[in-house]
Amino acid sequence: MINGERTIQRPMRWGMVGGGRTGQVGYKHRTGALRDGTYQLVAGAFDLDAERGRDFGTNLGVAEDRCYATYQDLIAGEKDREDGVDVVSVATPNFTHFEITKALLEAGIHVICEKPLFFTVEECEVVAKLAAEKNLIVGVTYGFTGHPLVHQMAAMVAKGMLGDIRIVDMQYTHGFNAGDDTDAGEAVKWRTNPATAGNTFVLGDIGTHLYYLSEVVLPHLKVEKLLCDRTAFIPSRAPLEDHATVLMHYDNGARGRLWVSSVDAGNMGSQKYRFVGSKASVTWSDSRPDQLIYQVQGEPEQIMHHGMPYLEDESLAADRMGALHTEGLGDSWSNIYLWIAQAIDAKMRGDEEFLKTHHYPGIEAGTEGVRWLENCVRSADAGAAWIDFE
Ligand code: NAI
Structure with missing residues (x-):
């Protein structure tokens, strides 16, 4: 602790x-x-x-x-x-x-x-x-990725509690850019201009968070191929995207699906992660960071709470508040x-x-985020084609 x-x-x-x-x-x-x-x-x-x-x-x-x-x-x-x-x-x-x-x-x-x-x-x-x-x-x-239950998921995967990983399902979406950018502030202006944002908008802005968290939970899996389909629902943002879907093939045969969007009208910016193995799955969202849903095939669903002694050491080591007292994003940042x-x-x-x-998260993690973006753009630019992950 x-x-x-x-x-x-x-x-x-x-x-x-x-x-x-x-x-x-x-x-x-x-x-x-x-x-x-x-x-x-x-x-x-x-x-x-x-x-x-x-x-x-x-x-x-x-x-x-x-x-x-x-x-x-x-x-x-x-x-x-x-x-x-x-x-x-x-x-x-x-x-x-x-x-x-x-x-x-x-x-x-x-x-x-x-x-x-x-x-x-x-x-x-x-x-x-x-x-x-x-x-x-x-x-x-x-x-x-400082949240204690992120490290609980990683520890459970490492111990084989989920079995072989088959499905990775991730979402980070919000609706704050559902309207056009006529009255946009500085932070939106630079995010939607390739000269100041780089070659992506929402993929880089929020998608890289999903990708890094999945690397923390599944360090043994590597993306082999991906397909990225991206679009700008607000045309002035093109060639950058305000919405994207990425499909991924991992080297163990697992399949990944991820969507990021800033035009998900009405959504307040939640992240959702579900990692499914051959025996069981875990589901976690940053909007309920204190709870992890653990589902074993054929058994009643369990909800695990942060700070409880039944958790793995890796999760308890990152805990600050102790059980009963809610964890928050500040705690995650403090850990980073x-x-x-x-x-x-x-x-x-x-x-x-x-x-x-x-x-x-160091230079390798930063590099992998950029590498993933380059692959997404290459796939999207090739007409949402399957490409080998380079
Ligand atoms: P912002 O536009 O709201 O603020 C940028 C700040 O940097 C302003 O205070 C501005 O005056 C200052 N600034 C700009 N250029 C400067 C320079 N050359 N020297 C000194 N100060 C300078 O941008 P925001 O949203 O805070 O994003 C900044 C970075 O943080 C981006 O790379 C963004 O992707 C990232 N970000 C990361 C988040 C996370 O969860 N890790 C959340 C939000 C943003």
Whole structure:
């Protein structure tokens, strides 16, 4: 169980690029990072509007001279300070991730970057190489995968409780973009423009969460083939999609089905996962994160609750509240931040043994998300054709 006691040698001196007052995701980073004392927010280039960013940063308690106008200023100001940042989170629109991450790594600073990590697998490989050369960690904030019951599903699959995996069924849909973009805010504008979003909209924006979570639960399965059918119901968003269906064939013969949409009118953004094996299945949704439905063929359905002693150790190790007290997304994010901090801490101590078995979403997970997107686009562009997963 996680109870706030320190598990690393000292708190990370932490900075942020983006995630300013008007940003959607910034507060999730701060709730995740600041909760256990594993990170201390000491610097930032929080906003494209430098003045607003400075005002915001000082309101968060960051010293005025460490609220920078740009990420380049942040790097220049922090690089040679004795108490300079150890790690910086990048919570800016997609098109800036690669350039900012690269610059931070070159300056010797660990990075925690938003998803989708970069535009291409090639960029991911450049950064992976750079991080390895510099001996630095890159973490990726797939923030939903800290939920304890996600790790319960993974442990149950690993123990063979479901049997051989046959069916993977996933959905992440909402209706917030069901109307057109006439009065769209900044966050929708950059998400629907290929120059700022990359080669996908909802696949990258929400589909990568589904894909990474399935990798956590089913680490032994690899996608061999996929078929992606995508469309823009609001024509101004083309060539990017606001709705997509992806079928996948896994290397053990399992079949996957996934749909993502931001035009699912009336849906409030739920994620649903169902993993079906030859003996039993598990179903979990982020809208009921405390409950896992376990169905064994021929037996009454069971509902498992987080924090209960009958759960697997991997799930209990990620639990914060204990049974009876609800878990939430903040808890999941806190776990992601904690696991990345432990990776950085191990890097700093030169503890490569620890890193061999320590699990956190890192450069490989970010790369796999981008690889999956590239394959989806290739399939969709070929007329929703089956393609070999590359
Ligand atoms: P947003 O448009 O709401 O906010 C972006 C923020 O970054 C703003 O504060 C803006 O002023 C600032 N900014 C932009 N360019 C900058 C630069 N060059 N230097 C410094 N600050 C800069 O965007 P949102 O929705 O917060 O998304 C940001 C990233 O987070 C995206 O990559 C998105 O995919 C990801 N995201 C991830 C979520 C998750 O669950 N992991 C949830 C929501 C977004």
